[in-house]
Amino acid sequence: MKRLLPILLFTLPTFLLAQLKSPSEFLGYELGTQFTRHHQVVDYYQYLAQAEPNRMKLMEYGKTNERRPLLLAHISSEANMNNLEEIRAEHLKNIDGNGSPSKAIVWLSYNVHGNESVSTEASMQTIYDLLTSKKEYLENTIVIMDPCINPDGRDRYVNWYNQYKNTPYNVDPNSKEHHEGWWSGRSNHYMFDLNRDWAWLTQVESQQRLKEYNKWLPHVHVDFHEQGVDNPYYFAPAAEPFHEVITDFQREFQVTIGKNHAKYFDENGWFYFTKERFDLLYPSYGDTYPTYNGGIGMTYEQGGSGRAGLGIITSIGDTLTLKDRIAHHHTTGLSTVEVASKNTDRLNKEFKKFYNQKNFKHQTYILNGNADKLETLANLLDKHEIEYGSGTNSNFKGFKYSDSKSGTLRSSNQSLVVSTDQKKGTLVKVLFEPNTELSDSVTYDITAWSLPYAYGLDALATDGTVQQNEYQSTNETYGITSPDSYAYLTDWNSMKDAKFLAELLNHNIRVRYAQKPFTADGINYDRGSLIIIGADNKHIDGFSMILDEASKRFSKHLTPTSTGFVESGKDFGSSSVEVLQELKIAVLSGEPTSTLRFGEIWHFFEQQLNYPITVLDESYFGRVNLSKYDILILPDGWRYRSFLNEKVTEKIKDWVSQGGKLIAMGGAIDGLSKQKGFSIKEKEQKKDSTVRLEAFDASEREYIKSAITGAIFKTKVDSTNPLAYGYGDSYFTLKLGDRSYNYLDGGNAVYLAEDQNIPVSGFAGSEAKKMIAETLIFGTERMGRGHVIYMVDNPLFRGFWENGKLFFANALFMVN
Numbered sequence: 001m002k003r004l005l006p007i008l009l010f011t012l013p014t015f016l017l018a019q020l021k022s023p024s025e026f027l028g029y030e031l032g033t034q035f036t037r038h039h040q041v042v043d044y045y046q047y048l049a050q051a052e053p054n055r056m057k058l059m060e061y062g063k064t065n066e067r068r069p070l071l072l073a074h075i076s077s078e079a080n081m082n083n084l085e086e087i088r089a090e091h092l093k094n095i096d097g098n099g100s101p102s103k104a105i106v107w108l109s110y111n112v113h114g115n116e117s118v119s120t121e122a123s124m125q126t127i128y129d130l131l132t133s134k135k136e137y138l139e140n141t142i143v144i145m146d147p148c149i150n151p152d153g154r155d156r157y158v159n160w161y162n163q164y165k166n167t168p169y170n171v172d173p174n175s176k177e178h179h180e181g182w183w184s185g186r187s188n189h190y191m192f193d194l195n196r197d198w199a200w201l202t203q204v205e206s207q208q209r210l211k212e213y214n215k216w217l218p219h220v221h222v223d224f225h226e227q228g229v230d231n232p233y234y235f236a237p238a239a240e241p242f243h244e245v246i247t248d249f250q251r252e253f254q255v256t257i258g259k260n261h262a263k264y265f266d267e268n269g270w271f272y273f274t275k276e277r278f279d280l281l282y283p284s285y286g287d288t289y290p291t292y293n294g295g296i297g298m299t300y301e302q303g304g305s306g307r308a309g310l311g312i313i314t315s316i317g318d319t320l321t322l323k324d325r326i327a328h329h330h331t332t333g334l335s336t337v338e339v340a341s342k343n344t345d346r347l348n349k350e351f352k353k354f355y356n357q358k359n360f361k362h363q364t365y366i367l368n369g370n371a372d373k374l375e376t377l378a379n380l381l382d383k384h385e386i387e388y389g390s391g392t393n394s395n396f397k398g399f400k401y402s403d404s405k406s407g408t409l410r411s412s413n414q415s416l417v418v419s420t421d422q423k424k425g426t427l428v429k430v431l432f433e434p435n436t437e438l439s440d441s442v443t444y445d446i447t448a449w450s451l452p453y454a455y456g457l458d459a460l461a462t463d464g465t466v467q468q469n470e471y472q473s474t475n476e477t478y479g480i481t482s483p484d485s486y487a488y489l490t491d492w493n494s495m496k497d498a499k500f501l502a503e504l505l506n507h508n509i510r511v512r513y514a515q516k517p518f519t520a521d522g523i524n525y526d527r528g529s530l531i532i533i534g535a536d537n538k539h540i541d542g543f544s545m546i547l548d549e550a551s552k553r554f555s556k557h558l559t560p561t562s563t564g565f566v567e568s569g570k571d572f573g574s575s576s577v578e579v580l581q582e583l584k585i586a587v588l589s590g591e592p593t594s595t596l597r598f599g600e601i602w603h604f605f606e607q608q609l610n611y612p613i614t615v616l617d618e619s620y621f622g623r624v625n626l627s628k629y630d631i632l633i634l635p636d637g638w639r640y641r642s643f644l645n646e647k648v649t650e651k652i653k654d655w656v657s658q659g660g661k662l663i664a665m666g667g668a669i670d671g672l673s674k675q676k677g678f679s680i681k682e683k684e685q686k687k688d689s690t691v692r693l694e695a696f697d698a699s700e701r702e703y704i705k706s707a708i709t710g711a712i713f714k715t716k717v718d719s720t721n722p723l724a725y726g727y728g729d730s731y732f733t734l735k736l737g738d739r740s741y742n743y744l745d746g747g748n749a750v751y752l753a754e755d756q757n758i759p760v761s762g763f764a765g766s767e768a769k770k771m772i773a774e775t776l777i778f779g780t781e782r783m784g785r786g787h788v789i790y791m792v793d794n795p796l797f798r799g800f801w802e803n804g805k806l807f808f809a810n811a812l813f814m815v816n
């Protein structure tokens with residue numbers, strides 16, 4: 001039958017061709033009465049693409065961690081689809097002011113949060129209507145639809161729901177079908193929040209999507225979400241704070257779109273709100289990132305999420321069904337396309353203007369530092385299609401990041417130079433600027449992310465332009481030239497070095513490292529430098545081949561030496577040279593921990609360090625024989641006080657005393673600080689005893705006093721502590737809250753010294769600043785034959801704080 005279809009298309013009169021199957025007809029159940037699994041969604045989109053080859057193009061732009069396809073549907077009128085490439089080219093030419101585009105480009109993204117499960121269902125009805133009853137919108141509009149940004153998360157939820165639901169579904173909020181549990185579907189496979197990842201691109205879904213996104217840079221982008229069950233619908237305009245780069249037009253068009261939605265919602269008697277809660281600042285969202293790329297980026301929020309199932313009683317006694325939720329997202333989706341199609345001229349004119357006007361205070365950013373860190377940053381810039389060059393030998397004046405004030409920096413051919421005078425100039429400003437202007441301190445997310453701090457680079461922001469040369473990564477050759485050397489030496493400064501070490505350990509290669517600086521063959525080596533000795537690895541087949549390959553793969557320079565007798569410092573046979581062998585590492589998962597914080601560790605091991613990790617769930621933790629593991633990691637979380645009962649605490653303490661290494665992060669430290677035997681203690685909060693007589697309405701402002709909404713602080717580092725090997729004497733930390741601990745009695749690797757409680761970037765309230773003054777950031781404590789490592793701040797936060805990752809690697813490998 002399928003083969004006959006093209007012939008039928010030519011022979012049948014057109015009115016008979018309009019029999020496109022709706023989602024309900026195709027799926028065999030009425031849309032909204034079941035959750036549709038991802039493969040069925042894929043089937044429907046493929047069906048539409050086959051049935052409408054002249055008006056729809058479907059592409060697979062990648063695969064998820066669990067091998068599910070990532071899809072993009074491009075739909076428009078037949079005439080537009082025949083000229084799709086020309087339309088795209090004309091649109092992009094508009095950026096340079098050369099094009100004369102006449103079409104609107106709208107991109108609709110669904111289900112970035114997997115358990116906000118209405119989105120993908122609504123997408124099917126939306127694309128169907130755009131191809132049928134609303135096809136006039138497509139005459140001058142290209143609509144690009146991503147039916148599911150996060151298929152792994154969505155199927156985690158949908159499969160779970162289908163297994164646990166009552167038949168018929170039960171609207172009682174107490175029923176199991178409304179309680180998804182810890183391993184929820186919001187995030188992706190690695191428990192990352194993909195709606196915090198647009199700028200950092202740590203996840204495969206984001207990386208693959210952005211390549212396609214950059215090919216279009218749409219006028220309008222919508223990210224469809226869900227919020228709590230009791231919330232009315234939220235749509236644009238967004239709340240303050242708005243980033244200062246957002247143009248008047250971008251603000252104004254949000255209102256235009258919002259008013260059109262309101263018209264439909266009013267007609268139907270549906271509730272909604274605007275201008276609250278969802279701000280436009282943090283650059284890694286599905287609304288801000290498109291905005292900083294010239295589009296109108298918006299978040300739409302339906303009430304529901306993983307709580308709502310097919311139907312649920314709300315707190316005021318109404319029943320919210322999946323069908324209601326679909327109707328709302330479907331309405332705003334169509335309304336968005338409608339507004340865009342009525343404003344094509346305006347959108348094109350303003351898009352051109354956005355790229356035209358770049359009058360930023362700082363025109364150039366110059367970055368110096370460790371070559372690996374510069375390369376990691378250059379890789380990120382490549383993904384964003386941000387251009388950069390290298391410098392020439394000259395001095396520049398400007399804002400110096402390391403001192404948080406004006407100063408001088410010398411650029412060279414090793415420097416990375418990034419200008420705002422380029423297509424992605426606005427994004428450059430947002431990502432690099434030392435301090436983000438805040439129109440309001442009440443925000444939904446972190447207020448600081450400046451890349452020079454995150455990447456640990458010495459940087460200068462200057463007002464003028466800086467001469468640039470083409471950037472060239474080093475053309476050094478790697479590998480082993482003298483395979484029979486006594487030993488090979490290499491430095492320890494970056495995450496790349498940690499990956500190199502992990503690779504050797506994965507091959508059972510024995511590696512030593514120096515606990516004291518030394519000099520060999522006239523070269524100085526710092527603490528942490530790796531020493532790979534042939535005699536240690538006689539038993540390894542193909543030892544020099546493995547070493548040669550690892551050196552090339554990680555561009556790691558290995559210096560051969562013919563003797564273990566050093567010129568200064570400790571010889572390689574000394575007890576100050578530690579031996580590293582394969583490590584067995586475990587991480588706790590489940591209720592005590594936060595899914596996101598657990599996921600960051602999981603992803604760090606499997607996708608960054610490439611080293612195996614065992615996940616121990618709290619539900620059977622009590623039965624696990626810990627002596628099988630060298631390291632146990634307790635991720636940040638909120639429920640450690642109940643998890644760490646006497647029995648569990650004793651078990652952990654015994655294991656540490658016998659040589660185990662415990663890494664406690666965030667909330668896990670809070671749990672341990674309440675237990676005997678751990679010297680970490682919470683800083684006492686000085687209660688403010690003044691009676692406050694502000695208006696009731698000011699309560700939110702009052703709360704802000706004790707808030708730190710993700711701000712950057714300069715800290716002191718003791719680089720003789722193994723936890724801080726490879727670092728200098730200062731480190732910029734990202735603080736996410738005011739929970740604070742006193743200094744340890746020794747072992748303070750990183751800490752806020754006197755007067756360091758003022759953020760260099762981002763917001764910290766007055767009470768919070770008092771609270772964190774002179775407190776610990778990262779520290780180590782000996783316990784029997786083992787160690788406890790405390791990480792108060794999170795060096796793995798969202799996988800983007802590059803310069804913190806070596807601390808985590810040090811905790812694994814260097815603290816012994």
Ligand SMILES: [Zn+2]
Pocket residue numbers: 113116195224225226
């Ligand atoms: Zn969401």
